[in-house]
Amino acid sequence: MNTIYILWLRQLKRYVRSKSRLVGSLGQPILFLVALGYGFGPVYQQAGQGSYLQYLTPGIIGMSIIFTSVFSGMEVIWDRQFGFLKETMVAPVSRVSIMLGRTLGGATVATCQGTIVLIISVIAGFRPERLAFIPFAIATMLLIALLFTSLGTAIASILTDMQGFQLIVNFLIMPLFFLSGSMFPLKGLPPVIMTIATLDPLTYGVDALRGFLIGASHFPIQLDLFVVAAVTLFFVGLGSYLFTKIEV
Amino acid sequence: MSIISVNHLVKTFNDLNAVDDISFSVEAGEIFAFLGPNGAGKSTTIKMLTTLLRPTSGSIELNGFNPVREPDDVRRSFGIVFQDPSLDDELTAWENLEFHGVLYGVPKVVRRERMRRLLSVVELDDRRDSLVKTFSGGMKRRLEIARGLLHHPKILFLDEPTLGLDPQTRNRMWSYVEHLNAEEGVTVFFTTHYMEEAERVARRIAIIDHGKIIASGSADDLKAETKTASLEGAFLALTGDAIREEEGGALDRMRFARRMHGHR
Numbered sequence: 444m445n446t447i448y449i450l451w452l453r454q455l456k457r458y459v460r461s462k463s464r465l466v467g468s469l470g471q472p473i474l475f476l477v478a479l480g481y482g483f484g485p486v487y488q489q490a491g492q493g494s495y496l497q498y499l500t501p502g503i504i505g506m507s508i509i510f511t512s513v514f515s516g517m518e519v520i521w522d523r524q525f526g527f528l529k530e531t532m533v534a535p536v537s538r539v540s541i542m543l544g545r546t547l548g549g550a551t552v553a554t555c556q557g558t559i560v561l562i563i564s565v566i567a568g569f570r571p572e573r574l575a576f577i578p579f580a581i582a583t584m585l586l587i588a589l590l591f592t593s594l595g596t597a598i599a600s601i602l603t604d605m606q607g608f609q610l611i612v613n614f615l616i617m618p619l620f621f622l623s624g625s626m627f628p629l630k631g632l633p634p635v636i637m638t639i640a641t642l643d644p645l646t647y648g649v650d651a652l653r654g655f656l657i658g659a660s661h662f663p664i665q666l667d668l669f670v671v672a673a674v675t676l677f678f679v680g681l682g683s684y685l686f687t688k689i690e691v
Numbered sequence: 692m693s694i695i696s697v698n699h700l701v702k703t704f705n706d707l708n709a710v711d712d713i714s715f716s717v718e719a720g721e722i723f724a725f726l727g728p729n730g731a732g733k734s735t736t737i738k739m740l741t742t743l744l745r746p747t748s749g750s751i752e753l754n755g756f757n758p759v760r761e762p763d764d765v766r767r768s769f770g771i772v773f774q775d776p777s778l779d780d781e782l783t784a785w786e787n788l789e790f791h792g793v794l795y796g797v798p799k800v801v802r803r804e805r806m807r808r809l810l811s812v813v814e815l816d817d818r819r820d821s822l823v824k825t826f827s828g829g830m831k832r833r834l835e836i837a838r839g840l841l842h843h844p845k846i847l848f849l850d851e852p853t854l855g856l857d858p859q860t861r862n863r864m865w866s867y868v869e870h871l872n873a874e875e876g877v878t879v880f881f882t883t884h885y886m887e888e889a890e891r892v893a894r895r896i897a898i899i900d901h902g903k904i905i906a907s908g909s910a911d912d913l914k915a916e917t918k919t920a921s922l923e924g925a926f927l928a929l930t931g932d933a934i935r936e937e938e939g940g941a942l943d944r945m946r947f948a949r950r951m952h953g954h955r
Contacts, residue, residue, distance in 0.1 A: 530777045
């Protein structure tokens with residue numbers, strides 16, 4: 444328990460201290476929110492779909508969470524290269540608890556980022572449907588964050604250096620985000636895109652966020668949460684397994 | 692009484708015998724130097740002793756425990772200062788120690804007391820709340836030594852601990868290690884490329900090359916055996932004077948980059 448706590452605390456301290464990372468990682472979601480939200484707003488409205496900013500915001504929250512959490516998980520690579528991983532690997536504690544502490548820490552950081560994006564969206568004009576559902580939305584963010592932090596850890600346990608990083612960003616995170624229905628409704632999509640979207644766990648995460656934040660979701664919220672929780676369990680297991688296999 | 696005993700230890704990577712059937716033992720309270728050219732098998736041996744790598748065959752006993760079957764008991768028995776820094780640069784000196792103490796289950800009151808004492812021993816008490824990234828190489832080493840001792844280990848592993856340190860810092864570090872060995876009876880197992888260090892502090896020396904232990908004994912024994920005047924002479928007589936290339940993996944590239952350009 445103490446192990447998990449101290450590793451969680453470490454992630455949080457690193458997050459709070461690196462102001463440039465905090466500000467830097469908000470740049471992208473704000474740009475998307477403003478450029479797309481305001482830019483496509485009129486077209487979306489003319490198509491009879493209502494406010495695009497309302498629709499887009501949960502997607503952008505999902506985006507900031509997936510980026511932050513995969514990168515948090517992948518910090519294992521930095522720790523390996525800068526030596527700190529060895530300090531944890533020779534400690535008399537189980538590697539699974541190390542992995543869980545890191546994952547919870549990374550997921551907490553990503554949830555904070557998501558919450559900050561939510562606040563910024565409100566400033567930009569987003570209006571949550573019901574304030575009482577905000578805690579549920581935040582809990583959903585945490586669940587999505589856990590999923591992708593463990594995915595990041597799993598990837599980092601296999602990669603030995605940052606060479607493959609760009610590959611992961613362009614061929615994993617970008618497609619997961621762009622094909623998740625974060626930016627467009629799932630109705631009336633070409634079958635190929637629809638199939639990909641239904642296989643993308645972020646689709647369900649963002650859909651659940653929409654359910655809680657704007658009161659409209661494509662799938663039933665229970666189904667969304669069930670899928671995200673099941674995939675999260677799978678990746679936590681996979682991440683733990685791969686993490687225990689790391690040799691430093 | 693031997694606190695480390697290694698019997699017919701082998702580690703094979705693909706077809707290469709990195710460690711090829713070595714046996715040796717280290718007595719409790721001893722300062723033991725493990726020397727060898729680059730790529731001789733030193734680090735691989737240390738990794739097996741410290742539970743980071745599983746042996747291909749052979750057995751290890753460390754403080755009465757088996758690193759494969761009882762890794763946690765072994766881990767509690769030693770402290771280690773790695774060849775490369777292994778501190779978290781984004782945390783303060785105090786937080787790095789706190790992190791270590793919690794991982795090793797040192798109770799809070801005891802932990803805080805030891806942290807204060809160790810920081811004053813390594814003369815970092817006035818910098819306890821500074822982020823480690825602001826520390827010089829020597830300060831980081833000292834902090835790592837303090838951290839390696841926080842859980843009161845029986846054995847202290849030092850893997851090239853003085854690499855890149857100036858003579859003043861090296862001298863201070865060894866004085867401190869000798870003091871610790873004399874006062875607390877901590878067994879010290881170290882590697883180095885500086886022969887004068889090994890000659891000065893080690894009671895016993897083993898030389899490994901191409902995965903095999905080719906000589907062991909006191910510095911005087913080794914000099915007598917090779918009829919040379921210095922340990923450096925003995926070392927070269929035993930291992931030859933061809934230059935060894937270390938295999939360059941990603942970690943090595945990072946390590947060199949860091950040494951050349953300073954830290955992150």
